[in-house]
Amino acid sequence: xxxxxxxxxxxxxxxxxxxxxxxxxxxxxxxxxxxxxxxxxxxxxxxxxxxxxxxxxxxxxxxxxxxxxxxxxxxxxxxxxxxxxxxxxxxxxxxxxxxxxxxxxxxxxxxxxxxxxxxxxxxxxxxxxxxxxxxxxxxxxxxxxxxxxxxxxxxxxxxxxxxxxxxxxxxxxxxxxxxxxxxxxxxxxxxxxxxxxxxxxxxxxxxxxxxxxxxxxxxxxxxxxxxxxxxxxxxxxxxxxxxxxxxxxxxxxxxxxxxxxxxxxxxxxxxxxxxxxxxxxxxxxxxxxxxxxxxxxxxxxxxxxxxxxxxxxxxxxxxxxxxxxxxxxxxxxxxxxxxxxxxxxxxxxxxxxxxxxxxxxxxxxxxxxxxxxxxxxxxxxxxxxxxxxxxxxxxxxxxxxxxxxxxxxxxxxxxxxxxxxxxxxxxxxxxxxxxxxxxxxxxxxxxxxxxxxxxxxxxxxxxxxxxxxxxxxxxxx
Amino acid sequence: xxxxxxxxxxxxxxxxxxxxxxxxxxxxxxxxxxxxxxxxxxxxxxxxxxxxxxxxxxxxxxxxxxxxxxxxxxxxxxxxxxxxxxxxxxxxxxxxxxxxxxxxxxxx
Numbered sequence: 334x335x336x337x338x339x340x341x342x343x344x345x346x347x348x349x350x351x352x353x354x355x356x357x358x359x360x361x362x363x364x365x366x367x368x369x370x371x372x373x374x375x376x377x378x379x380x381x382x383x384x385x386x387x388x389x390x391x392x393x394x395x396x397x398x399x400x401x402x403x404x405x406x407x408x409x410x411x412x413x414x415x416x417x418x419x420x421x422x423x424x425x426x427x428x429x430x431x432x433x434x435x436x437x438x439x440x441x442x443x444x445x446x447x448x449x450x451x452x453x454x455x456x457x458x459x460x461x462x463x464x465x466x467x468x469x470x471x472x473x474x475x476x477x478x479x480x481x482x483x484x485x486x487x488x489x490x491x492x493x494x495x496x497x498x499x500x501x502x503x504x505x506x507x508x509x510x511x512x513x514x515x516x517x518x519x520x521x522x523x524x525x526x527x528x529x530x531x532x533x534x535x536x537x538x539x540x541x542x543x544x545x546x547x548x549x550x551x552x553x554x555x556x557x558x559x560x561x562x563x564x565x566x567x568x569x570x571x572x573x574x575x576x577x578x579x580x581x582x583x584x585x586x587x588x589x590x591x592x593x594x595x596x597x598x599x600x601x602x603x604x605x606x607x608x609x610x611x612x613x614x615x616x617x618x619x620x621x622x623x624x625x626x627x628x629x630x631x632x633x634x635x636x637x638x639x640x641x642x643x644x645x646x647x648x649x650x651x652x653x654x655x656x657x658x659x660x661x662x663x664x665x666x667x668x669x670x671x672x673x674x675x676x677x678x679x680x681x682x683x684x685x686x687x688x689x690x691x692x693x694x695x696x697x698x699x700x701x702x703x704x705x706x707x708x709x710x711x712x713x714x715x716x717x718x719x720x721x722x723x724x725x726x727x728x729x730x731x732x733x734x735x736x737x738x739x740x741x742x743x744x745x746x747x748x749x750x751x752x753x754x755x756x757x758x759x760x761x762x763x764x765x766x767x768x769x770x771x772x773x774x775x776x777x778x779x780x781x782x783x784x785x786x787x788x789x790x791x792x793x794x795x796x797x798x799x800x801x802x803x804x805x806x807x808x809x810x
Numbered sequence: 811x812x813x814x815x816x817x818x819x820x821x822x823x824x825x826x827x828x829x830x831x832x833x834x835x836x837x838x839x840x841x842x843x844x845x846x847x848x849x850x851x852x853x854x855x856x857x858x859x860x861x862x863x864x865x866x867x868x869x870x871x872x873x874x875x876x877x878x879x880x881x882x883x884x885x886x887x888x889x890x891x892x893x894x895x896x897x898x899x900x901x902x903x904x905x906x907x908x909x910x911x912x913x914x915x916x917x918x
Binding site: 513622 | 878879880881882883884885894895896897899900
């Protein structure tokens with residue numbers, strides 16, 4: 334027999350889960366929008382975005398060159414199925430509000446209500462050092478703790494950063510992910526808008542996380558934020574991003590570029606809780622450089638979207654740099670999570686680990702795709718890659734594509750991969766302790782992903798467990 | 811430092827490689843790009859250190875003295891062979907060039 338608390342919790346979860354649409358999938362009317370570009374991609378659209386934002390000439394030129402790269406590159410045929418994306422059926426720039434406010438009361442009512450429903454202002458009050466809220470193509474709210482500002486920390490949206498810190502932005506812009514890195518990075522480079530700029534001066538420790546929340550509202554929308562984080566020597570920062578979108582019958586596209594520079598002895602953690610609606614293609618390029626003795630960590634949780642293709646990477650380019658990638662993917666009905674990570678050991682005595690956990694159910698497909706490279710000269714480096722996949726039924730699928738390239742004899746590299754199913758014996762054992770079959774399955778799944786959730790701040794670990802429980806609803810019987 | 815093994819090979823008359831131009835030559839099966847950066851000559855191997863693809867025929871910026879890998883966008887400093895942007899992170903080989911009797915000569 335289930336406990337009364339468990340029954341109540343289950344009822345509550347079932348109620349919420351009745352609809353992603355209700356909790357996250359609602360949409361606002363587009364009344365009062367400042368600008369909505371017509372569908373389609375062209376030189377004129379790119380020029381109009383740049384002109385609308387009143388950008389410097391070099392950025393306009395960068396965008397136009399990127400557009401040429403995008404147009405000349407074929408759509409990738411490896412990984413997920415991108416053939417159904419119609420790049421001409423997308424709005425590439427939508428400005429919902431003329432203002433980027435530092436006070437929630439100044440944010441237009443509909444948009445403020447949306448972020449209230451998503452719990453962002455409340456989270457900001459409780460446990461964050463700063464918040465950015467992007468709605469459609471641009472950031473509508475941004476605030477950072479005054480003490481951090483006094484210490485020289487910059488946390489602002491990318492458009493503002495380009496206006497107010499142009500030299501700093503230009504020094505690092507596209508040096509980690511060039512416009513021609515891949516087709517989707519080229520697309521982002523051509524039409525980017527919004528995203529975060531974070532600069533942490535030497536020695537400054539940002540105690541509480543900074544968070545950005547990305548919301549798509551319009552149908553057939555493309556969101557192309559661009560984020561750049563620079564952590565100076567000895568600094569420490571944790572950045573968290575979350576995202577949701579309305580449920581539509583037609584597809585939207587999210588294609589971000591995230592570049593991170595972790596200077597010597599700094600530590601950067603970047604956490605993503607991706608929960609896009611299942612009509613969103615999520616095609617993201619994320620890459621970080623870790624210099625001498627720096628630590629870079631990606632915590633990447635993919636729950637939503639129709640198709641995600643995302644492989645956060647870390648270039649360990651200074652001696653004793655350390656990189657970690659923790660990846661969770663949950664693929665339900667109609668979803669393909671093609672995720673993983675890449676670590677490149679380019680200097681001696683560097684260390685890394687990749688832990689990937691995927692769960693597939695109801696015909697969902699999860700793919701681990703990873704690269705581990707140890708360059709000639711990266712002596713005494715060590716790395717461990719562990720990929721675990723859990724299949725909840727016969728219809729679901731899991732694939733693993735690990736690539737390991739070792740050009741250095743003096744390196745210690747380990748790779749482990751497992752694929753497992755929820756066992757009858759495990760479920761029976763838990764049932765004998767009073768759990769019903771569904772609760773037992775949830776407990777097994779929560780135990781499976783626990784190595785990743787324990788790395789999240791408590792509020793996010795609770796949220797992630799809750800989201801996975803929602804995804805698990807109805808998976809048994 | 812440029813790699814020199816002592817073999818000199820003529821490239822072309824200096825007049826045939828004006829500022830802003832690149833010439834690709836082949837030696838012992840290896841390709842080498844010779845660049846004229848606003849009057850100063852530089853030479854690098856025609857191989858991006860990221861994935862061994864061709865490099866020298868990428869976009870050449872003579873004033874910045876850089877070439878951009880046409881495959882994934884890494885920008886290489888022609889004076890040192892070092893990449894200024896990822897995804898390449900290792901330098902490529904460079905070669906010494908001289909001008910002898912109005913002819914560009916490459917030391918390989």
